[in-house]
Amino acid sequence: MSFHPRMDYAPAKFHQSARALPEEGEPFAYTPENQAKFDACVKRYPPDQRKSAILYALYLAQGQQGSLTRAAMDHVATQIGCTAAEVEDVVSYYTMFFTKPVGKYVLYVCRTLSCALVGAERVTEELEAALGIQRGETDPDGTFTLVEVECLGACDRAPVVMVNDGWQERLSPDRVRQFLDDLRARGEASLSGCHLCKER
Amino acid sequence: MPYEPVLTRHVNEPQSYTLDFYLKHQRGYEGLRKALTLQPHDIIEQVKASGLRGRGGAGFPTGLKWQFVLKDTPKPKYLCCNADESEPGTFKDHVLMERNPHLLIEGCAIACYAIGAKVAYIYIRGEFYHVQQVLEAEIEKAYTAGYLGKNILGSGSDCDVYVHRGAGAYEAGEETALIESLEGKRAQPRIKPPFPAVAGLYHCPTAVNNVETLCNVPLIVLNGPEWFASLGPEKNGGPKLFCISGHVKTPGVYEASMHTTLRQLIFDHAGGMMDDRPLKAVIPGGSSVPLLLPDQLDVPSSFDSIQKAGSLLGSAGIIVMNDTVCMVWLAMNLLHFYRHESCGKCTPCREGTDWLFKLLRRIESGEGRPKDLDLLFGVSSNIVGKTLCAFGDAAATPVLSTMKVFRAEYEAHVREGRCTLPAEWRARQPVFAGAH
The missing domain is CATH 3.10.20.600 (Ubiquitin-like (UB roll))
Known part of the structure; x- marks a missing residue:
């Protein structure tokens, strides 16, 4: 998160957090399946602590319509039983929630030390060149969103790129274009996955 | 005598994450069986005697932490397992949870019994979705087999384990921030005291333990504290x-x-x-x-x-x-991390990490001024010890430590107006956006 959106210490596009209010968006309500999932999740916490389920509720809403609009946050607030401001407070803090529409595949490129030591920045540059967008942007046809993130916790398999909830490990810069083509053709099935769970 | 792995011996074998494999090859849930025949305070004494120290970073003795959890209270008690593994360069819990999840589940069950908790929450970072899938499936199997749930193994005690997914925040690895995040708020640390052992999750007594710490608990119960202590140097056993x-x-x-x-x-x-x-x-x-x-x-x-x-x-x-790594670049890379991850609660850290990053970026790009080095030191010193949690100290460390040992590199950057490592080395090294 950034606390000084107007201070010019990095290119403006560097900032992922937006100060502007999220879009109102279409009227939102959980699908019956998501409502059932939410109701099951709330049971994990004490009855007077429904707010604990807020992250789960937001993941559900984001999964349902891609990003979080005002209408979705209001719906979550109603479900949890808190104010809309409390929901936005949480949404604006965590990096995995989007208040603007994102592409079909969100590419999270790890940029922290271990990945950077073996060329993560080159990977980001290649991705930018191949997609014709800067980090933090979504390409025009809404397929890819490129985001730089901090340590993903798989430093021995650097550079790591997370694609939605899947993983691509050891993505060398020269394989970036192939990686994008595979992703377009075969979707998340083309990812290397976490090498630890190969046999599943 | 060569060291024989105990936590990760089987992690590269297929199916090592399954309950059957765990029962067959790792004496699965024997530790829990044994623990349930003991009194809770005996388990805490055993963990204390083993000298097990928290594996999350601070190295605090685990037995002591459990002992501090309030006993005489009408409130429920909780166990939180810290699986928000976000420290750059750390990926051990990832392996344990993905390849040996039942060891963690057993550890949670024993820890719950020892501190008198009925519920454990495993707070896993949002990026580990694939790990969460494994963990939740295996927890389900443990329920079916009777190792979790009501009246586990006929002992009369209950234990529920739930996985709680975070959403991308390094700060959630700090124990009070983790609790805040579990309560559905921003992951920002609390003022201590009161410590979580007195007032933690939902203001009830809570123990917060790292994944690797809890994975060691079944081994201690099963093999005894002496065995555990004998694996390492004094006070650093296991x-x-x-x-x-x-x-x-x-x-x-x-x-x-x-x-x-x-x-x-x-x-x-x-x-x-x-x-x-x-x-x-x-x-x-x-x-x-x-x-x-x-x-x-x-x-x-x-x-x-x-x-x-x-x-x-x-x-x-x-x-x-x-030798190709420029130490100013290293500090800048890490300060970008800390600037991004600072939760924003304490001013010295929120503003200081931003200042440090700006200064480092200026020096790294060759526009540094001689007084910037003193400024770096001054800003760092004004963060250390002035924040609620250890994040502030951690954020200043890359700067203070590289400045202490590699001050000549900083001075060369300022003097020459560029990185002084050979150009072909810099070409090999990933370059940060906006630098060089």
Whole structure:
């Protein structure tokens, strides 16, 4: 998160957090399946602590319509039983929630030390060149969103790129274009996955 | 005698994550069976006697932490397992949860019994969705087999384990921030005291333990505290996972005793330096600890020995760097991390990390001024010790530690107006956006 959106210490596009209010968006309500999932999740916490389920509720809403609009946050607030401001407070803090529409595949490129030591920045540059967008942007046809993130916790398999909830490990810069083509053709099935769970 | 791994012996075998495999090859849930025949305070005494220290970073004795959990209270008690593994260079819990999840589940069940909790929440970072899938499926199997749920193994005590997914916040790894996040708020630390053992989750007594710590608990109960203590140096007993990454031939998670020296870990376990280039510096415990130089590596990699050598074992995330790495760039890369992850609660940290990053970026891009070095030192010193949690100290450490050892590199950047490493090395090295 950034606390000084107007201070010019990095290119403006560097900032992922937006100060502007999220879009109102279409009227939102959980699908019956998501409502059932939410109701099951709330049971994990004490009855007077429904707010604990807020992250789960937001993941559900984001999964349902891609990003979080005002209408979705209001719906979550109603479900949890808190104010809309409390929901936005949480949404604006965590990096995995989007208040603007994102592409079909969100590419999270790890940029922290271990990945950077073996060329993560080159990977980001290649991705930018191949997609014709800067980090933090979504390409025009809404397929890819490129985001730089901090340590993903798989430093021995650097550079790591997370694609939605899947993983691509050891993505060398020269394989970036192939990686994008595979992703377009075969979707998340083309990812290397976490090498630890190969046999599943 | 060669060290025999106990936590990760089977992790590379197929199906090692399944309940059947765990029962067959790892004496699965025997520790829990044995624990349920003991009194809770006996388990705490055993863990204390074993000298198990928290594997998350601070190295606080686990038995003591459990002992502090309030006993005489009408409130429910909770166990939180800290699986928000976000420290740069650390990836040990990832392996344990993905390849040996039942060890963690058993550890949670024993810990709950010991502190009198009925519910454990495993707070897993949002990025580990694939790990969460494994963990939740295996928890389900443990319920079916009767190791979790009501009246576990006919003992009359209950234990529920739930996985709670975070959403991308390094700060959620701090124990009170983790609790805040579990309560559905921003992951920002609380003022201590009261410590979580007195007023934690939902203001009830809570123990917060790292994944690797809890994974050690079934082993202690099963094999006895003496066995555990005998695996390592005094007060640093037990198996330890070391995560080695950076410029080494075979990065990965290696299990060893804390007798093993850092040099052995880097050159024997991780295969030595990538491309056989000379070693320049090592970060021995995740990005938040001071660096060590090549001549400081012949120390046992235990909490106490590394502290004596001038650094900390932390989360045992060992990041190895060769001579192509510019130390100003390194500090800048890490300060970008800290600036991004600062939760914003305490002003010195929120503003200070931003200042430090700006200064480092200026120096790194060749526009630094001579007084910037003093400014770096001044800003860092004004963060250390002035924040609610250890994040502030951690954020200042990369700057203070590189400035102390590699001050000449900073001065050269300012004097020459550029990085003074050979240009062809810089070309090999990933360049940060906007720099060079």
